[in-house]
Amino acid sequence: MISSSQIEETEEEARNLEMLSSGNQFIVQFVDFLPMERPDWFKLTSISFLVMEFCELGSLSDWIGRRKQQGRWTSAEEVALIGAQIISALAFCHSRDIAHLDVKPQNVFIKGDGITIRVGDFGSVMHLESIEATIEGTRTDGVKNTLIYTPPESFTEPLRRSARLDVWGFGHIIQELLTFEHAFCRVDGRPTRNQRQIVNNICDHKRTKLAEIRGENEEMVDFEILLQKCLNPRKLLRPENALQLRGEAIFCEFLERIESGEAPNEIIAPPEEIIRRLRETNQQQEDLIEAQKRRIRELEAKLEKNENRKRKIRELKQICKEQQENEQRWEVAENGWNLKFKAGNKDLGGDGWHHLWIGSKDGGVRFKAVVQEIDINGDELSRGEVTSEPDGQKQKIKSKWVGRSCYVRYNITLL
Secondary structure (H helix, E strand, O other): OOOHHHHHHHHHHHHHHHHHHHHOOOEOOEEEEEEEEOOOOOOOOOEEEEEEOOOOOOEHHHHHHHHHHHOOOOOHHHHHHHHHHHHHHHHHHHOOOOOOOOOOHHHEEEOOOOOOEEEOOOOOOOOHHHHHHHHOOOOOOOOOHHHHHOOHHHHOOOOOOOOHHHHHHHHHHHHHHHHOOOOOOEEOOEEOOOHHHHHHHHHOOOOOOOHHHHOOOHHHHHHHHHHHHHOOOOHHHOOOOHHHHOOOHHHHHHHHHHHOOOOHHHHOOOHHHHHHHHHHHHHHHHHHHHHHHHHHHHHHHHHHHHHHHHHHHHHHHHHHHHHHHHHOEEEEEEOOEEEEEEOOOHHHOOOOEEEEEEEEOOEEOOEEEEEEEEOOOOOEEEEEEEEOEEEOOEEEEEEEOOOOOOEEEEEEEEO
16 A cells, blocks of 8 residues: 555655646656556556656657667767757756756657657655665665766765756766767776676776767867766766756757747757658659659650641641642533532632532523531531522532632532
């Protein structure tokens, strides 16, 4: 069963977390406190729950591990932006005489955009005695995970609650962001995961310099100077609190921007987002290229179709021209009938009128005709009805030429 004192301590922690998260956006946000719950999956006793903001990408330690696996160094700008967010959160706490006391990559969390952070796990704030129990071990006894982020004086003198503990933890975070390994993890030039050896290095002040891992790099110089301050083996030479860290030139610009309301992912697009955008851009370009290829094929097919159509039109026009040249004047005499035609096409010697004569062995026969002019596409250009008039031994009709190459069609009715 949960004791009443434990419930009171948890409630006090919840109140403090609610106060902290409501005052600074880079502290993991408090959602709710459930003091006495007995969930279906655990019927043995009641449990208290602190419900906090969900950070989709896990801890900063997870983030560093993914970066290391991908083989992509964190840029100086990314480190400065992440550091500025942590300083903003810690400075807010320190300005209210509250120390986190367990600052390390596992207690900083990453939002879904991959660059916005939240400082979390403030359980040590109100439980200083639990931290004392954690760090009371010596170099040979009781080594726990938090020990490797504990300053050297904690192994030789009683722990005193101090914001300098947070400054020490902050230095560890910056070094791990830049090197992907613990600041004191190297033995004989090679990294080790043996926590006892790491603790020994902390006590012996054997920090790995940035240049040993990142090489001689101008961007690392300012960070190396910062780390010499934050991870100084003499605690009184470290910055007193995060309020002093606000004055570090590396972070000033980013602090001003994020505390003025600019979102971190608007300042620096996170690498994951950059990769996603590049992939989207590449896909869009590939889709565009494929669409252009399809359009080119369509245009080529259309052009070929148009060329075929133009060729056929040219051939038809040529045929029509030849027919017109041959048919401008013709005369047919058969079975006692005589038909004569003269086209009105002025381009080919006509007078602007189409003439048709009909005669028979009995003389001219009166007739009427519906006259149509039809172009080479089969479209009707003109239509009219004409009645014949005598012209010598024949009857004749005439109709006006429309001024274009055309066929003339007669629908004749004898009167």
